[in-house]
Amino acid sequence: MAYNEECALECGIPFAPGQFHSLPDDLCMVPERLAFGRTMSREDCIEVTGKVLEKFPSGLFSVQLDQDEERVILAHLAGKLRRHRIRVLAGDRVTLEMSPYDLTKGRITYRHK
Numbered sequence: 001m002a003y004n005e006e007c008a009l010e011c012g013i014p015f016a017p018g019q020f021h022s023l024p025d026d027l028c029m030v031p032e033r034l035a036f037g038r039t040m041s042r043e044d045c046i047e048v049t050g051k052v053l054e055k056f057p058s059g060l061f062s063v064q065l066d067q068d069e070e071r072v073i074l075a076h077l078a079g080k081l082r083r084h085r086i087r088v089l090a091g092d093r094v095t096l097e098m099s100p101y102d103l104t105k106g107r108i109t110y111r112h113k
Contacts, residue, residue, distance in 0.1 A: 045097040
């Protein structure tokens with residue numbers, strides 16, 4: 001297990017002073033291009049497609065990925081979709097952006113016709 005600052009710097013995971021990144025070695029798979037202290041750009045996101053299963057009252061959506069039928073992601077609408085009042089309903093095909101840090105949450109960036 002990697003519980004030291006060197007691994008955190010190596011993985012590119014920012015941490016507060018006095019705190020350590022505590023991922024096991026086999027889960028420590030953050031892209032190397034994410035340098036320490038740098039914020040994530042749009043290029044660092046993972047883009048996938050899926051189908052909306054359910055809409056929750058809080059503005060969240062349950063999305064099933066095309067690549068992995070078992071994986072269900074909790075996603076919210078991106079700002080442009082919200083600003084232009086694009087409606088997303090159950091059964092719609094969407095494009096998601098996911099962070100490499102948390103693969104269970106995402107942002108809906110496009111609704112396919």
